[in-house]
Amino acid sequence: MLPVRSAHGALPPAAPAPQSCRRHTPAIRRIHMKSVKALLGVVLALLVGVAGALLGPAPAFGAAPARAELSAPPQIPAENIMRHLRQFQAIADRNGGNRAHGRPGYRASVDYVKSQLDAAGFRTSLQPFSYRGATGWNLIADWPSGDPNQVVFLGAHLDGVPAGPGINDNASGSAAVLETALTVARTNLKTQKRLRFGWWGAEELGLIGSRYYTGNLPAAERSKIKAYLNFDMVGAKNTRTWGVYNDDPNLRRMFENHFRSKGVQTRPMNIGGRSDHASFKNIGVPVSGIASGNDPCYHARCDTINNVGANVVATSTNAAAHGAWTLAGTAGSRLPGRELRLAS
Secondary structure (H helix, E strand, O other), rough: OOOOOOOOOOOOOOOOOOOHHHHHHHHHHHHHHHHHHHHHHHHHHHHHHHHHHHHHHOOOOOOOOOOOOOOOEEEEEEEEHHHHHHHHHOOOHHHOOOOOOOOHHHHHHHHHEEEEEEHHEEEEEEEEEEEEOOOEEEEEEOOOOOOEEEEEEEEEEOOOOOOOOOHHHHHHHHHHHHHHHHHHHOOOOOOOOOEEEEOOOOOOHOOOOHHOOOOOOOHHHHEEEEEEEEEOOOOOOOOOHHHHHHEOOOHHHHEEEEEHHHHOOEEEEEEEOOOOOOHHHOOOOOOOEEEEOOOOOOOOOOOOOOHHHHHHHHHHHHHHHHHHHHHHOOOOOOOOHHHHHOOO
């Protein structure tokens, strides 16, 4: 065995070998040193093997270091989105049964969303506009990370029709965008591009809010928006196949690949100018979005909390988060090439 050191770290003096053994000492020492070297060689080989198994093969000399893979968003549970939908239902119940433009239920919806975003650390702003003698509002929220000259925009219209609470159309999209934004805040996401979120007023009257927003953007600000993703009616019960807007092929493939990885079927959608993505497409921004299946309570009184499926809005919200994480990129990560060759 190895010699024991003294309390001061020095080796204690060795006792003299018996006279009868002294003539064999050099040979014994040679054998002992060979054994120690062999043992050290075995230990070193084992350590190298373990390190190789844990770290993988070393890169070839002169090879570029491996690039970090894009991080994925956390899985967002259905209850997070349903909590917002219950709030929108309660707002409608307290305000004449709807959340339409010019009605108190709409302003209460704006106040609810803004309070959530302000508490989470977003930079929010209200943009008022007037239509049919009533004031409406767009709500814009920026996450303070990433390049402000490269904006990835997610949006949904917040208003409904006067006939009912508008929970699928479109509290579902508003809640999906809101919960995606709050997940960004909870994870303190550090992005390469700037993430911006928008909730539009008076969509049901002809895209009034989003058209007002894009129409008042200076040319320099328009050019900063690299992609816009729209979420309209994303919670219809019993949905088995999701619609994906086919306006931009790269953004469409991003959503299709995400859904395919989850075993979810998709269909291409061409909804023309029937939702707020059209306001951005008209100023040259690449756009896409998703929608759930058929809604038997479309623009009807029965579009209540009972008209949405928790698993459906969760699937849609996680697709929204995938779009945010993928397009904005996380600091130090590898951005996907083809999917980000959008606006320059």
